[in-house]
Amino acid sequence: MNQNIKISHQLSVIKNILFLLLCGLICASHTSTIRAKSHISNDENFTKEREECKRAAGNPINEELGVALVETLKRIGTELVKYVENGDHEQTQLTIGEIKNMWKCLVLNEESMANSGESPESLKKYMAEILYFANDRNCKSPDETFFNGQCLPISTTKRSEYCDVHMGLYDDEKNKGICDCLELTKEQAKSELRPIYSDKTGFCHRQNTQGPCEIGEWFVLKNTSLCEPVPDGCPTDGRHVYWNPDNSTAKQCWEIWTRGPCKEGQLLHLAQDNEAQVYCSSVSAESMGDKSISNNSSCPPGTIRNQQNTCVTANTFPG
Incomplete structure (x- = not known):
């Protein structure tokens, strides 16, 4: 492996140690009945996580936060490609963790994306493809999950033909499909x-x-x-x-x-x-509005509702 690349990454890791400690792992262990278990328990914790992610991105001014987060995501993605191509499995796994952490920060600060030049769709596509390239994901499309031996469309607000009535096909943290109760818009x-x-x-x-x-x-x-x-x-x-x-x-x-x-x-x-x-x-029902980087409806940003009726950290990134 190119020694300069490895040294460069080690310096990058040092700069991101604080980030890793602050943002934590986005993935949680999966069970057959719960898609994820890491809770954003209340508004105070939610606000704290957002501030920590902002510091991890270099404390940009609010208007530039989305740009800084996207640039950091893309920089880590470029490093990930290099390690995969060089066959460096250890650094590949470390960098996958970093890019998933940054994705969580993007989800938590989604409203800042307006000035980033990226849309939720383009970012989800980017994440899905790069994690697929790194063999950390089964399906190349962010709109598909691996279920019954094949990549199938994710469907959380409309019944999936592969699930029972009132159930949709969700994506867990390992890009494996699970049938769960439909969300409402x-x-x-x-x-x-x-x-x-x-x-x-x-x-x-x-x-x-x-x-x-x-x-x-x-x-x-x-x-x-x-x-x-x-x-x-x-x-x-x-x-x-x-x-x-x-x-x-x-x-x-x-x-x-x-x-x-x-x-x-x-x-x-x-x-x-x-x-x-x-x-x-007297207020009529709200419309769904613009598409989101996450797919939840009634839960707080970055969370979805599981079968136990709890808003839990969502697999809002693909992989």
């Missing part, structure tokens, strides 16, 4: 209850339907999924919720996205986290 999440996972059946079912429950029960989410008796008069059609606008009134069954008990000009909306929260609003 931001628009859908205002007026539809998302599917939730049942340990009993191993599949996903619509909330507030009978699902895997006994007759007279419906499948609900209250921090965890469970079966509860259906409130009197509530249809188990996945369109109705048992709710009261305030504690001075009794709970009743209301249909989502209708006026219900709301004021004129308002509709019943949903805010879905550990369980669905119902509220009255």
Whole structure:
């Protein structure tokens, strides 16, 4: 191997030690039911990670952060190509870790990409191709995952033909496919209850339907999924919720996205986290807007919702 290249990389590694300590590994261990386990637990940690990534990029001014992050990503990518071509397996693996760390920083600071000259699509394509080149990924396309011995389209908001009803094909941290509950788009999440996972059946079912429950029960989410008796008069059609606008009134069954008990000009909306929260609003459902570097909808940036209904660090990079 070219000695100058190795010395150059060693200097680069020294400069990136702080980065490696600060940003941590983006990949988490995979199980059959959880895509990833590294949590961005709250807004404080999220803000802290973003600031640490900014320092790792050399503390550029905010307007130049996206440019600095992309330039660092591309520089590490160039080093990765050299090590692969020179057959230096040890340095290749170290550099793969570095480039994945930088990708996490890009995801956490996605809004800064506007001045970088790159789009989410171009960056995802770049990452997929370079990790594929380094044999760290099975599929060359960022939109595919390896499932049943072949590269297949990732589908998280529309049912995949390779998965059961209410389930899509997700990509885990090793670019291997896993079927999990469909996510709702931001628009859908205002007026539809998302599917939730049942340990009993191993599949996903619509909330507030009978699902895997006994007759007279419906499948609900209250921090965890469970079966509860259906409130009197509530249809188990996945369109109705048992709710009261305030504690001075009794709970009743209301249909989502209708006026219900709301004021004129308002509709019943949903805010879905550990369980669905119902509220009255005159604001129409938000559109999805521009495509994101990550593929999550209702979870914070850089995270997705797993079968246990937790927002976890997503495999938002391809590989």
